[in-house]
Amino acid sequence: MADFQHIVVLTGAGLSAESGLSTFRDKDGIWAKHDYREVATPQGFERNPLLVHEFYNQRRRALAGVGPNAAHVALAKLEREYEGEVTIVTQNIDPLHEAAGSENLIHMHGELLKALCARCGTRHAWEQDLGLETPCPACGKTGGMRPDVVWFGEMPYHMEEIAEELIAADLFLSIGTSGNVYPAAGFVAEARAHGAHTVELNLEPSEGVSFFAETIHGPATQIVPAYVERLLNR
Numbered sequence: 001m002a003d004f005q006h007i008v009v010l011t012g013a014g015l016s017a018e019s020g021l022s023t024f025r026d027k028d029g030i031w032a033k034h035d036y037r038e039v040a041t042p043q044g045f046e047r048n049p050l051l052v053h054e055f056y057n058q059r060r061r062a063l064a065g066v067g068p069n070a071a072h073v074a075l076a077k078l079e080r081e082y083e084g085e086v087t088i089v090t091q092n093i094d095p096l097h098e099a100a101g102s103e104n105l106i107h108m109h110g111e112l113l114k115a116l117c118a119r120c121g122t123r124h125a126w127e128q129d130l131g132l133e134t135p136c137p138a139c140g141k142t143g144g145m146r147p148d149v150v151w152f153g154e155m156p157y158h159m160e161e162i163a164e165e166l167i168a169a170d171l172f173l174s175i176g177t178s179g180n181v182y183p184a185a186g187f188v189a190e191a192r193a194h195g196a197h198t199v200e201l202n203l204e205p206s207e208g209v210s211f212f213a214e215t216i217h218g219p220a221t222q223i224v225p226a227y228v229e230r231l232l233n234r
């Protein structure tokens with residue numbers, strides 16, 4: 001295996017699915033049961049903020065008792081033990097990468113365990129339910145608190161930093177992502193254009209499979225630890 005200096009790992013819902021968290025886009029996923037326009041857009045929040053709060057309160061409560069799986073643990077080990085740089089860019093809003101010990105982590109779609117105050121713009125660690133009467137810990141105002149997650153129609157976070165990572169990457173891994181959600185689906189082409197070796201690790205071939213130089217298909221909890229061992233023992 002080539003000597004990689006800078007590994008960028010993109011992760012998605014398929015990684016957390018094996019920890020027991022529902023995916024969003026599968027045929028029995030969350031968007032099959034909830035209309036994303038009602039619960040995951042700025043317009044939906046304006047129309048019915050209580051419904052949106054309830055939706056994310058449920059998601060937040062669903063984290064109780066859920067822990068990182070062998071794939072999260074392997075990626076944390078890679079960051080800890082690999083000689084080169086390892087950055088994880090995750091589309092997941094759950095805290096399972098942190099729980100496994102990953103530190104060099106970019107949450108491009110925000111975090112379920114953070115709240116954002118639309119009145120004063122501050123972010124807060126948040127484990128409780130959110131509601132219309134929840135006061136902001138910084139400005140004290142109610143009615144402005146929202147989950148700090150990126151909704152449909154909103155710009156993902158940290159895009160400049162991610163662009164720099166994709167330029168610097170010489171190995172790009174895409175793990176558990178469906179390959180049909182932009183801008184993340186375009187990262188492989190970006191990394192490849194800047195010379196990175198690209199690998200898809202996914203349960204099945206994604207919609208973007210043809211963009212990858214190498215593909216490995218199977219359950220993340222099996223193929224990710226195996227691939228990490230290859231990198232560490234190369």
Ligand SMILES: [Zn+2]
Nearest residue numbers: 117120136139
């Ligand atoms: Zn505030």
